[in-house]
Amino acid sequence: MTAPLHEGRAPGTGRSLPDTQQGMRRRNLARVMHAVSAEGPLSRATVASRIGLTRAAVSTLVDELIRWNLLEELGPERPGRVGRPGSALAVSGRGPAGIGAEVGVDHLAVCAVDLRGEIRARAVRHGANRGRAPGPVIEELTALVRRVVGEAEREGLWPAGLAVAVPGLVARDGRTVVRAPNLDWHDVDLGALLPDDMPLIVDNEANFGALAELWLGAGTPLDFLHVSAEIGIGAAVVVDGRLLRGTRGFAGELGHVPVRPDGPACPCGGRGCLEQYAGEEAVLRAAGLIPREDLVGLLAARAEEGDEAVRQSLRDAGTALGIALTGAVNLLDPESVVLGGALAGLSAWLLPSLEAELASRTAGPACPVSVSRLGPEGPLLGAAHSVVRAVLDDPAAVAERS
Amino acid sequence: MTAPLHEGRAPGTGRSLPDTQQGMRRRNLARVMHAVSAEGPLSRATVASRIGLTRAAVSTLVDELIRWNLLEELGPERPGRVGRPGSALAVSGRGPAGIGAEVGVDHLAVCAVDLRGEIRARAVRHGANRGRAPGPVIEELTALVRRVVGEAEREGLWPAGLAVAVPGLVARDGRTVVRAPNLDWHDVDLGALLPDDMPLIVDNEANFGALAELWLGAGTPLDFLHVSAEIGIGAAVVVDGRLLRGTRGFAGELGHVPVRPDGPACPCGGRGCLEQYAGEEAVLRAAGLIPREDLVGLLAARAEEGDEAVRQSLRDAGTALGIALTGAVNLLDPESVVLGGALAGLSAWLLPSLEAELASRTAGPACPVSVSRLGPEGPLLGAAHSVVRAVLDDPAAVAERS
Structure with missing residues (x-):
């Protein structure tokens, strides 16, 4: 199990990064990602003016983000403008994807969302989970995760993390379900049952639903x-x-x-x-x-x-x-x-x-x-997007893992 | 009326400062102040190890804080230690002071607290304020503020800001009392009635009481x-x-x-x-x-x-x-x-x-x-300390004003 994902925060703040030259570079990489994500496609010059850095500084950051497969160049901007044509930047539709999963009282669902926010793969299984032991339920969920990750990989994506929504109280460790009365689960360490080859966060479905509302509403x-x-x-x-x-x-x-x-x-x-x-x-x-x-x-x-x-x-x-x-x-x-x-x-x-x-x-x-x-889709979308947000909030950390 | 004071936050974060070289310097000045305030007297070397900067970098910051009258040197540390003796640093007992004030239902109170957290002057006036118009009440409060500031000045302090606790709801502008039912005040702009020669913040008494609990409890x-x-x-x-x-x-x-x-x-x-x-x-x-x-x-x-x-x-x-x-x-x-x-x-x-x-x-x-x-003293102390905290959180801003 690698480090937990960041929790949701306002776009572009990245305030938990260390306050050093290195930390400042990482925050500026995050600012570039958020600017392009929110308003892209954008030229380097526009990004520079949006985030208040010089064009040269932005270019260095952008080159790195392109090398990491987090941004891509769409080719020259529309002609007819004065000066050397800039190439428009967009968030990459390849590279990292957020895997969201949901354990519902009567369904399991998994989806993969790319950095652009598009759902690229999904899988659902209906059937009552109430009263079932966590082991078999999470085994089925893991099979769905594998299927969705496989589909995403065939499209050139790789899983940057897995976020799981559950109908219950989750400890601050982001993996232990303390109490899920409607599943009849108590003190279950989902971290021990879920795949350990990607960062994991488990959270209450209302929390992920709220994040979806915040980001997508x-x-x-x-x-x-x-x-x-x-x-x-x-x-x-x-x-x-x-x-x-x-x-x-x-x-x-x-x-x-x-x-x-x-x-x-x-x-x-x-x-x-x-x-x-x-x-x-x-x-x-x-x-x-x-x-x-x-x-x-x-x-x-x-x-x-x-x-x-x-x-x-x-x-x-x-x-x-x-x-x-x-x-x-x-x-x-x-x-x-x-x-x-x-x-x-x-x-x-x-x-x-x-x-x-x-x-x-x-x-x-x-x-x-x-x-x-968003209705009943909220928690699943919020889960997948929380992984995507973590990538935008600290692209360098994801690049280190890829 | 100058800029509003910062609101209470965890020691040493100073996270609202801009993310530039200049902002980093200001945050590091705040870290030095908080380290000495929390644990002082401390040598430069100890401060450096506490906040993770080089001794040279810390010395430059300390020199500036001494020049601004925010830190002072207590003379050489105890002898017998290896190497050149360092001079212990302490938060200054002169320089800026926080002025706290309270409008109670049956009293008015004002105090001055120095950067070390010591109360250096205070004044209280008993008498029912319920149903009195804001003008005359604030006039009396202002007279108490002037008296306390005068006393503080005679001790080499200067008022870094005034924080006023009121028993009612205060708008986010930090100056308008929207509703104080037990005074029978509605939509009163205290900013227009209070002294305008220092930064001002007006807040609910429960809020200042909570901050006092946080900082002094x-x-x-x-x-x-x-x-x-x-x-x-x-x-x-x-x-x-x-x-x-x-x-x-x-x-x-x-x-x-x-x-x-x-x-x-x-x-x-x-x-x-x-x-x-x-x-x-x-x-x-x-x-x-x-x-x-x-x-x-x-x-x-x-x-x-x-x-x-x-x-x-x-x-x-x-x-x-x-x-x-x-x-x-x-x-x-x-x-x-x-x-x-x-x-x-x-x-x-x-x-x-x-x-x-x-x-x-x-x-x-x-x-x-x-x-x-802290009992009934909480709100008054919390008000005065909120000014002191604002100084610790951004010493450079105070130095610019002094």
Whole structure:
């Protein structure tokens, strides 16, 4: 297992690199990569003006990045301009790729994303994972990873790292699943089960979903709360474009915020936690339905048909979410709340009561709530892109490994 | 009004400085200051080894810091050591001082703290400020500032900046008090009322209290939630040694987290907010007492005497705090919760029910709760030290102004 990947941060900062001449060079390489990635194709001169270095300094950096297969030249810029024509630079569609993987309650998924952000290979396997031992599940996931990496390699890419999204709490070591109640996993070291020939990071699915929102969502602010639900209700707190992780890595446990302190007992030991009102199973129970595999699809279909019991249970779930989010918004003062995961698919029925609750409990304008356009794809995309971001944030480190 | 002061951050990072040769020099000057401040007196050689620069490079930086009156030489180190004796370096007790000020509901206070962290002058004025217009209050505060600055100047110090703690929400401009309900101030630009001959920062008292805890508390972790109360209940969230401010600067509004969503109406527009159960006035009301000036002293005295109504009302307040803090701890996963301000003085009666509530609602070990040893002095000290920290974080900027 090599060094863990960097965690998500605002583009082009690369602030964790050492403060030496060598570190400054590495940060400037990162700036060039981020400039071309954000706005490319760009000429060397434009890159120089964007990042405030001389053209000569930029050329040296660019030559290195081309040699490492991280940038490529597209040929001369359009003719007719004064001076020697510059060659436009683009981020390479070969070279390193980010491998994202997701362990869902009823599916496994893997994809490869190149430095340009394009998905170049993917594989999915449906089937319930709840209650299965980690070993066989991760064996199947590893087979999918091998298949996707093989496909990517045939396109001239190589895996720069593997990022795995799981529906549970992950320790700050970025490999140990401390608690994944809906898989029934406890203290599982995924690092010992996953391939050890590339850098690895394991993280909570809500965290990767939030990073996807940050990087791929249009107009997502740098300070927001991302709420995500499958069976449990998770959240991720993004502050200044970075995930707030907490001391143990457990930040964002919105599902166990007390909503009605004398309410029903929760397996966590508390009473009246949000999950007792707005978790998928609670909503099904309230609506008098029997759980089956595609819970969200079932609820959405019934609500669509006009089933009043289902609609009422979703309204109540929205109210409970509104109460819990009032507390979160008061504490964090985010610019917005984004609903992702399963919640996104039910937002038509949740949102009115959620927003009404939030507005009635807020002095001044209420925090805006929006619905993720990435939906259930968010965590997988966020995982793959977190590897790509790590390459952009420190291209020299990747070059050393290639 | 000159540039705003830097906000609190972990020692020696100075990460906001530009990434150029000049910026690197400024960061290295900051590293020298922080090393001597944290461990001094130190020889040049020891500083060099602490911060990983050559002795020659450190000597150049030190000479500059001495010229600027930020460091001083204490004379030769103890004899008997091999080689030429080095002169021990200490942070200067002359030169810049941080001026801290506090607008309390029933007092005004100002102090001057030198770079060594020693209080060199202070002034306090008791008297209710509730309902008074900002103009006359700030006029009195300014007179106290002038008196303290005069005293400091007579000791060879000069004011490097003024930091003012207020019991209310402050905009991210660091000068506008958006809402201070217990003063009855709304949208007051303190920047226009305070002296304009030194850099100014205005911030919420819970934020400055948290920074004092971070910098002056023994063994305070880098991730904690600081809860502070006067009449309202404020909190400050510290993550990685930095304040989490929120989009508008309003983060930490613990007082309006819903505790019992169908509870009594709150002036904020919500129902059952924490302040309805644990704010000083709510506790007095529950205990059947009439408000007067020193509310905390009154409650503490009655509880001490064994007044069962007062004790029960404090237990209930502790329970409400425990419910609100369960939500906060679930969201933020801090290493600890620190009770400061008025709460610190009542902790003997609040803490048992607070901790019981938190423990019963938490899976795994509950987040530890401790009581601030700085008590009501925290915000004033935090304000003055925030100016001192800004000097340590970028000594070159201060030298340019001196």
